[in-house]
Structures are given as C-alpha cells and as structure tokens.
Amino acid sequence: MFYIASHVLTRRLIRRLIMDNWDRWLCRICEHIYDPCTGDPQHGVEAGTPFSNLPRDWVCPDCGAAKTNFRPCHVYTDEMY
Numbered sequence: 001m002f003y004i005a006s007h008v009l010t011r012r013l014i015r016r017l018i019m020d021n022w023d024r025w026l027c028r029i030c031e032h033i034y035d036p037c038t039g040d041p042q043h044g045v046e047a048g049t050p051f052s053n054l055p056r057d058w059v060c061p062d063c064g065a066a067k068t069n070f071r072p073c074h075v076y077t078d079e080m081y
C-alpha cells in the first residue's frame with residue numbers, strides 16, 4: 001500500500017516538474033513550438049531555458065508574436081506519463 005502511494009506521488013512530482021520547466025509552448029499565430037530542450041540559439045536563448053525564463057522582450061522566431069501569444073502545449077508530456 002505504501003509502495004503504491006509513494007509511487008503515485010513520485011509520478012505526480014515528476015509530471016509537475018515537467019509541466020513547469022519542460023513544457024513546449026505553441027504560438028497561436030503561426031503554430032511555432034518553443035521547446036525548452038532546444039531553446040532558441042539564434043536569438044541567444046540557451047538550450048534548457050524554460051519558457052517562463054525567456055526574456056520579457058522575446059518574440060516568436062517565426063512570426064514575431066509576443067510571449068503572450070503562446071499557450072502551453074501538453075501533448076507530448078501527456079503521452080509520456
């Protein structure tokens with residue numbers, strides 16, 4: 001019983017960690033996907049930078065839309081967990 005409970009908790013924690021830091025974000029204008037694993041090297045954003053840590057003036061590399069035009073894209077993490 002304890003094993004099951006702790007197992008579920010761990011999965012939840014891992015999932016939360018991924019949701020917070022490793023989520024892909026989708027541009028509503030052009031459907032460009034920002035992937036924290038690759039970052040945006042062309043615009044000085046290192047790989048491993050979560051979307052929430054992007055500079056305030058960061059814009060979509062494809063269409064120039066502001067950060068506010070992006071929304072979280074949970075598809076991949078939902079498939080994994």
Ligand SMILES: [Zn+2]
Pocket residue numbers: 027028029030031032060061062063064065
């Ligand atoms: Zn865009």
